[in-house]
Amino acid sequence: MSYIKRALITGSTSGIGLAIARQLAAEGVDIVLHGLSSEDEGQVLVQAFLDEFSVGVSYFQADISDPNQITDLFDRVKKEVGFISILVNNAGIQHTSPIETFPVEQWDKIIAVNLSSAFHTTQQVLPFMVEQGWGRIINIASVHGLVASVNKAAYCAAKHGLIGLTKVTALELAAKQVTVNAICPGWTDTPLLVQQFKAFSQKNNTSYEEAKQGLIKEKAPYPDFVAPDDIGRLVVFLCSDAAKAITGTSLPIDGGWTAH
Numbered sequence: 001m002s003y004i005k006r007a008l009i010t011g012s013t014s015g016i017g018l019a020i021a022r023q024l025a026a027e028g029v030d031i032v033l034h035g036l037s038s039e040d041e042g043q044v045l046v047q048a049f050l051d052e053f054s055v056g057v058s059y060f061q062a063d064i065s066d067p068n069q070i071t072d073l074f075d076r077v078k079k080e081v082g083f084i085s086i087l088v089n090n091a092g093i094q095h096t097s098p099i100e101t102f103p104v105e106q107w108d109k110i111i112a113v114n115l116s117s118a119f120h121t122t123q124q125v126l127p128f129m130v131e132q133g134w135g136r137i138i139n140i141a142s143v144h145g146l147v148a149s150v151n152k153a154a155y156c157a158a159k160h161g162l163i164g165l166t167k168v169t170a171l172e173l174a175a176k177q178v179t180v181n182a183i184c185p186g187w188t189d190t191p192l193l194v195q196q197f198k199a200f201s202q203k204n205n206t207s208y209e210e211a212k213q214g215l216i217k218e219k220a221p222y223p224d225f226v227a228p229d230d231i232g233r234l235v236v237f238l239c240s241d242a243a244k245a246i247t248g249t250s251l252p253i254d255g256g257w258t259a260h
């Protein structure tokens with residue numbers, strides 16, 4: 001039986017999302033890129049994919065903190081490209097602050113982008129996945145979906161919530177050949193961490209590079225960052241037939257962080 005294999009990866013113009021899109025494209029999966037970049041910037045990325053991979057590639061801009069923009073995004077994708085059978089909820093933001101002074105607007109934004117958007121996108125893709133009898137939903141959570149760190153109230157709440165959403169969706173879809181899993185990366189060197197590198201460097205009076213190593217040492221026994229491409233390879237595996245019975249899980253890829 002051959003199924004439509006077309007992936008939409010939210011927040012795929014940089015970092016982990018871009019690496020996931022590249023790994024899936026290398027496996028022959030059609031790719032829908034998404035992000036906040038302008039349509040013109042998106043087209044540059046589309047061309048780079050088309051030059052490298054023999055798959056269909058498109059780009060759509062939408063701010064997924066807004067449920068209406070998510071509905072509009074999926075309407076446009078359905079009309080201009082087709083149905084989605086692999087959804088990777090990857091877009092995410094961070095803000096660090098003690099809870100007493102945590103800005104309410106940052107709390108609301110992080111919950112909207114890192115958690116609620118995955119509920120809305122999941123609602124959009126399920127009817128087709130169920131109809132075709134094959135689908136994959138992969139939520140990029142974090143080690144912070146499994147354990148906590150100080151000053152990350154909204155991020156930890158959202159990522160723990162995303163793992164809860166993953167489990168419920170997996171249970172509801174288990175008999176329909178649609179698997180739903182969360183991936184929980186540890187430190188991965190992407191634009192998301194820039195503010196934390198700067199803060200560590202200031203607080204400890206170190207260089208930017210020393211700050212990177214310092215952050216790793218604080219949490220993970222493995223002495224390096226997680227490679228974005230390795231997260232992409234894990235997504236590829238979860239999309240394979242060998243992973244058909246893996247559902248409802250939260251898979252750490254964290255250099256041993258959560259083994260403590």
Ligand code: NAD
Pocket residue numbers: 010011012013014015016017034035036037062063064065090091092093113114140141142143184185186187188189190191192193
């Ligand atoms: P990144 O900043 O490179 O990527 C985040 C992406 O989300 C960007 O493309 C950004 O444009 C997009 N995005 C943010 N807000 C958006 C919005 N309102 N609407 C649409 N798109 C939006 O960072 P990353 O590290 O690649 O993050 C990807 C995911 O991995 C996030 O969910 C993050 O929480 C998770 N994660 C990252 C790390 C890490 O150490 N970098 C660790 C664990 C989990």
